[in-house]
Amino acid sequence: MIEIRDLKKKYPSGQEALKGVNLEVHNNEVIALIGPSGAGKSTLIRCINRLVEPTSGQVLIDGKDITSLNTSELRKQRKKIGMIFQEYALVDRLTVMENVLSGRLGYTGFWKSLFRKFPSEDISKAYALLERVGLSDYVDSRADQLSGGQRQRVGIARALMQDPTLLLVDEPTASLDPKTSRQVMRLIIELVQEHKLACIINIHDVILAKQFAQRIIGLQAGQVVYEGKSDDLDTNVLTKIYGEEDWNVKKKDSNSDDSEEDDAQDIFSLGEK
Amino acid sequence: METQKTWKKKPRIKNVFLRYGLLVLILAYLIIAGSEINIDPARIAKGWSRMGSLFSGFFHPDFSSRGKYIVIGVFESLTMTILSSLLSTFLSIPIALGSSRNLVPKWVYLICRTLLMLIRSFHAVVMGIIFVIMFGYGPFAGVITLMLNSIGFIGKLLAEDIENISSEQIEAIKATGANWFQVVAYGVWPQISTRFIGLSIYRADISFRQSTVIGIVGAGGIGTVLNTAMNRYDYNTAGAILLVIIVLVLVTEYISSNVRRRIV
Ligand SMILES: Nc1ncnc2c1ncn2[C@@H]1O[C@H](COP(=O)(O)OP(=O)(O)OP(=O)(O)O)[C@@H](O)[C@H]1O
Ligand SMILES: [Mg+2]
Numbered sequence: 001m002i003e004i005r006d007l008k009k010k011y012p013s014g015q016e017a018l019k020g021v022n023l024e025v026h027n028n029e030v031i032a033l034i035g036p037s038g039a040g041k042s043t044l045i046r047c048i049n050r051l052v053e054p055t056s057g058q059v060l061i062d063g064k065d066i067t068s069l070n071t072s073e074l075r076k077q078r079k080k081i082g083m084i085f086q087e088y089a090l091v092d093r094l095t096v097m098e099n100v101l102s103g104r105l106g107y108t109g110f111w112k113s114l115f116r117k118f119p120s121e122d123i124s125k126a127y128a129l130l131e132r133v134g135l136s137d138y139v140d141s142r143a144d145q146l147s148g149g150q151r152q153r154v155g156i157a158r159a160l161m162q163d164p165t166l167l168l169v170d171e172p173t174a175s176l177d178p179k180t181s182r183q184v185m186r187l188i189i190e191l192v193q194e195h196k197l198a199c200i201i202n203i204h205d206v207i208l209a210k211q212f213a214q215r216i217i218g219l220q221a222g223q224v225v226y227e228g229k230s231d232d233l234d235t236n237v238l239t240k241i242y243g244e245e246d247w248n249v250k251k252k253d254s255n256s257d258d259s260e261e262d263d264a265q266d267i268f269s270l271g272e273k
Numbered sequence: 274m275e276t277q278k279t280w281k282k283k284p285r286i287k288n289v290f291l292r293y294g295l296l297v298l299i300l301a302y303l304i305i306a307g308s309e310i311n312i313d314p315a316r317i318a319k320g321w322s323r324m325g326s327l328f329s330g331f332f333h334p335d336f337s338s339r340g341k342y343i344v345i346g347v348f349e350s351l352t353m354t355i356l357s358s359l360l361s362t363f364l365s366i367p368i369a370l371g372s373s374r375n376l377v378p379k380w381v382y383l384i385c386r387t388l389l390m391l392i393r394s395f396h397a398v399v400m401g402i403i404f405v406i407m408f409g410y411g412p413f414a415g416v417i418t419l420m421l422n423s424i425g426f427i428g429k430l431l432a433e434d435i436e437n438i439s440s441e442q443i444e445a446i447k448a449t450g451a452n453w454f455q456v457v458a459y460g461v462w463p464q465i466s467t468r469f470i471g472l473s474i475y476r477a478d479i480s481f482r483q484s485t486v487i488g489i490v491g492a493g494g495i496g497t498v499l500n501t502a503m504n505r506y507d508y509n510t511a512g513a514i515l516l517v518i519i520v521l522v523l524v525t526e527y528i529s530s531n532v533r534r535r536i537v
Contacts, residue, residue, distance in 0.1 A: 049448055051444050051447065051448060075450045075451070075452060076450065077450075078447070078448060078449065078450035079449070079450035080450075081448070082448075083445065083448040085441060085444075085445060087441055089439075089441040089442055089444065089445035090442070090445070091442045091445070091446070091459060091460060091463050091464070092439075092442070092463070092464070093463035093464060093466070094459070094463050098459075102445075102446060102449055102451070102459050103449050104449075105446065105449045105450065105451035105452075105455045105459065106449050106450025106451060107450075108455075110452065110454045110455055110458070113451075113455055113458065113459070114455075114458050155445075158445075158449070162449055162450070
């Protein structure tokens with residue numbers, strides 16, 4: 001279980017990205033972090049594995065405070081936290097296999113990893129994961145030769161190679177087309193359930209958030225302004241998180257002007273009949 | 274409202290007096306500085322005639338009378354180049370990593386950058402003179418000179434490249450729980466390796482050319498042989514040596530650019 005207590009982050013530029021965030025994530029739970037651009041979603045996620053150093057507050061993972069660890073303890077803790085990035089963050093010049101195996105670096109000695117001498121369990125695990133994400137044919141391709149969707153699958157495989165207990169996902173679909181977005185989200189959620197992980201997904205697409213997460217956290221200007229089950233997410237909540245906006249989607253081809261209401265749907269009912 | 278029809282780029286120095294004043298000052302400096310250089314026509318005329326004998330030496334090169342020394346000199350220069358290149362290739366990596374703001378704590382960065390700056394502030398010839406004084410005449414001083422010069426060159430350029438690599442890829446490797454060396458091996462090295470190899474080969478090529486120059490101050494190699502020949506007014510041997518140097522420089526440049534093109 002992850003408990004975040006009064007977490008604050010002030011960047012050296014003076015920007016207060018987090019102003020005292022409290023949050024709990026249970027095992028086997030998928031929560032979606034939504035909120036306007038600049039709300040501090042990425043900062044929050046990065047404070048959990050300390051890619052960003054929090055200014056004050058605590059992040060407890062199974063009772064252990066991440067913020068007080070020294071570098072070697074931090075490395076040990078990071079092994080258990082997988083991360084998936086918006087721009088995939090694969091090492092372009094390395095092959096798909098090397099990228100996936102890099103998920104095992106925390107478990108492997110320097111010289112062994114330098115000469116790519118990973119234990120055979122790791123190798124078979126990597127093959128199995130690549131099969132699972134549908135990239136068996138690309139094992140030896142260089143990462144920069146793949147499409148966006150394929151790269152994100154490699155990113156997912158790399159994160160799962162770590163045998164994580166927690167998965168941090170920072171806008172996994174923001175650079176993907178709608179269909180690929182859905183497939184990638186579904187894949188992440190399936191894998192989270194298969195491996196019984198806790199998962200924090202930071203996502204702009206509220207429809208995907210509602211569909212795939214159990215709980216929604218709304219962040220605005222560094223503060224939690226909403227917390228609730230994803231079923232409760234509606235246009236009122238969106239207004240609360242993002243501010244006033246017309247959330248209705250008008251049908252363009254309405255040729256009759258008898259009833260405006262019938263043609264207008266809010267974004268959550270888009271495509272539903 | 275009338276729309277404006279003309280537009281001019283704003284001058285970089287707004288103040289008119291300052292703008293033209295600076296120009297006048299620069300011109301005045303050039304005139305004064307130019308008059309300081311004493312141009313002595315008689316000396317130039319003498320130089321022309323020496324130039325003539327040097328050139329005639331060029332066209333009647335004498336490879337044989339001091340041939341043994343030429344061969345030894347060439348091999349010494351090549352050995353100096355290869356040895357110093359190998360050493361600097363290995364040594365420039367840690368100093369480049371240490372000089373990259375995005376990889377090391379500030380104090381390491383400052384130490385490494387200062388070291389690089391010190392190395393780079395000496396020209397190869399000045400360094401050659403210093404090491405000849407320290408270690409005596411001969412190729413050892415030359416190797417040290419070339420090595421330090423190469424470290425300065427590769428270290429600086431490589432550090433600049435490392436500071437510009439994608440930080441996301443490094444973060445992703447860090448996030449797996451990798452240690453610093455693994456972050457370098459998996460996150461940094463793949464992003465700079467081709468550039469590093471290209472730089473090293475290019476630098477080896479420069480080192481060979483420098484090895485001929487630092488020989489003149491006594492740091493070994495073909496340059497020393499050339500210097501001896503010049504001092505004896507043996508322009509025919511000097512011409513032969515210059516020809517050998519030109520051919521070798523062309524050959525190494527051809528090889529180096531070809532290898533680099535193939536890698537990148
Ligand atoms: N490295 C940094 N240095 C200084 N300020 C930063 C840094 N990273 C983020 N910020 C600032 O902190 C605030 C929160 O940024 P953050 O990236 O966490 O927002 P976000 O919710 O992820 O936004 P988006 O949805 O656009 O990704 C922003 O105002 C941003 O300008
Ligand atoms: Mg973000």
